[in-house]
Amino acid sequence: xxxxxxxxxxxxxxxxxxxxxxTTGMRVTLKxxxxxxxxxxxxxxxxxxxxxxxxxxxxxxxxxxDGNNKCIACGxxxxxxxxxxxxxxxxxVVDEETGKKKKKLVDxxxxxxxCMYCNLCVDVCPTKAIRFNxxxxxxxxxxxxxxxxxxxxx
Numbered sequence: 001x002x003x004x005x006x007x008x009x010x011x012x013x014x015x016x017x018x019x020x021x022x023t024t025g026m027r028v029t030l031k032x033x034x035x036x037x038x039x040x041x042x043x044x045x046x047x048x049x050x051x052x053x054x055x056x057x058x059x060x061x062x063x064x065x066d067g068n069n070k071c072i073a074c075g076x077x078x079x080x081x082x083x084x085x086x087x088x089x090x091x092x093v094v095d096e097e098t099g100k101k102k103k104k105l106v107d108x109x110x111x112x113x114x115c116m117y118c119n120l121c122v123d124v125c126p127t128k129a130i131r132f133n134x135x136x137x138x139x140x141x142x143x144x145x146x147x148x149x150x151x152x153x154x
Contacts, residue, residue, distance in 0.1 A: 060132070073104060073105040080123075107149060110148045112138060113146035113147075
């Protein structure tokens with residue numbers, strides 16, 4: 001008799017637990033159903049499209065009016081990149097002012113097709129020479145178009 005009461009009690013507890021779990025799930029679903037949507041109808045709204053400030057599009061290297069950039073060819077971004085997307089090619093030159101050898105940037109190659117937009121390269125850069133812009137249309141037929149040289153001013 002005691003055993004039967006225990007089985008009934010356990011059975012009722014499982015039913016109550018299931019109803020509670022179902023109610024919690026339905027509450028979350030209903031709450032999300034009535035929250036405003038953030039999905040935008042692209043490309044129909046191209047003129048009014050709002051891109052969030054923290055969006056990571058294409059990696060870029062800003063240049064000043066004279067065509068110079070802030071890159072010191074240290075290679076930290078290349079080492080931080082988990083996919084090997086970045087290749088920094090540098091050469092040693094003698095600084096005319098100090099007479100000491102220093103690295104000079106020759107080429108900064110970036111493969112957009114293999115980038116996973118993790119931002120590790122931007123975070124590690126000591127001179128803030130690179131950043132992500134908000135360009136997001138990367139669909140191309142020829143993947144060689146995705147291989148960019150960032151140290152050349154466009």
